[in-house]
Amino acid sequence: MSVDPERKNVRTQRKRREPYKVRTVKQVTHDTWRIELDGSPIVFEPGQYVVMRVSSEGEKPEPHPFSISSSPSTPIIELTVKEVGDFTAAIGNLKPGDDVTLDGPFGKFSYVFHDADNLVFIAGGIGVTPFISMLRDLFEKGFPRNVALIWGNKAERDITFREEIEGFAANHAQFKLTHVLSEQDDWEGEKGYIRVGLLKQALAFEPDTQYFVCGPPRMNDLVLAMLNDMDIPEDRVHTERFTRR
Numbered sequence: 001m002s003v004d005p006e007r008k009n010v011r012t013q014r015k016r017r018e019p020y021k022v023r024t025v026k027q028v029t030h031d032t033w034r035i036e037l038d039g040s041p042i043v044f045e046p047g048q049y050v051v052m053r054v055s056s057e058g059e060k061p062e063p064h065p066f067s068i069s070s071s072p073s074t075p076i077i078e079l080t081v082k083e084v085g086d087f088t089a090a091i092g093n094l095k096p097g098d099d100v101t102l103d104g105p106f107g108k109f110s111y112v113f114h115d116a117d118n119l120v121f122i123a124g125g126i127g128v129t130p131f132i133s134m135l136r137d138l139f140e141k142g143f144p145r146n147v148a149l150i151w152g153n154k155a156e157r158d159i160t161f162r163e164e165i166e167g168f169a170a171n172h173a174q175f176k177l178t179h180v181l182s183e184q185d186d187w188e189g190e191k192g193y194i195r196v197g198l199l200k201q202a203l204a205f206e207p208d209t210q211y212f213v214c215g216p217p218r219m220n221d222l223v224l225a226m227l228n229d230m231d232i233p234e235d236r237v238h239t240e241r242f243t244r245r
Contacts, residue, residue: 046137047110047130071136082126124215155184
């Protein structure tokens with residue numbers, strides 16, 4: 001996921017730009033790619049992001065921020081990138097052995113910084129990327145929190161990490177997953193868009209619940225307005241936005 005480098009989240013740890021090599025590039029949905037990188041380990045919290053620059057002969061590498069989708073315990077850095085802009089549309093052209101650099105980690109969009117016994121993740125499309133890092137981290141720890149993920153996509157073919165995330169839900173009663181699809185008429189689950197009624201149904205948690213929202217700007221704004229109308233305190237709501245790159 002490409003994130004907005006101008007947001008108000010502050011960096012928690014500065015790692016100077018270091019070289020990495022592309023280990024694998026795999027298409028995981030019709031428009032989404034998983035990139036694995038080899039290089040020096042990065043100490044990061046789940047949900048943070050790095051800035052990647054791809055070496056290109058004769059051109060100055062441009063910075064592109066992406067959320068880390070791997071868990072902090074994994075030595076290989078994994079980024080998951082959706083084709084939504086000029087740079088990301090060509091991401092599938094990367095090859096094993098290609099050189100890139102990473103700077104980071106940055107951001108405070110992580111349950112580690114806003115911890116509670118009850119966590120609500122609200123994602124739109126590839127905005128799930130920081131959440132998969134957090135879910136993988138929680139899974140490795142035995143899911144010591146009550147977690148709800150409400151996740152909007154257009155259709156089933158857009159659901160990245162589907163098998164893995166549905167596996168978490170099937171094996172951990174404290175993790176509740178709700179899919180919402182907006183453009184698939186034969187979907188038997190929730191249809192349309194994330195709405196107040198769905199939030200109220202899914203968010204039956206205690207007053208200490210921390211809420212994390214990540215998706216396209218319009219979805220973020222609508223969900224934040226809904227949470228505000230539900231009288232959720234602002235200091236318990238945290239946002240991340242992705243941009244076209």
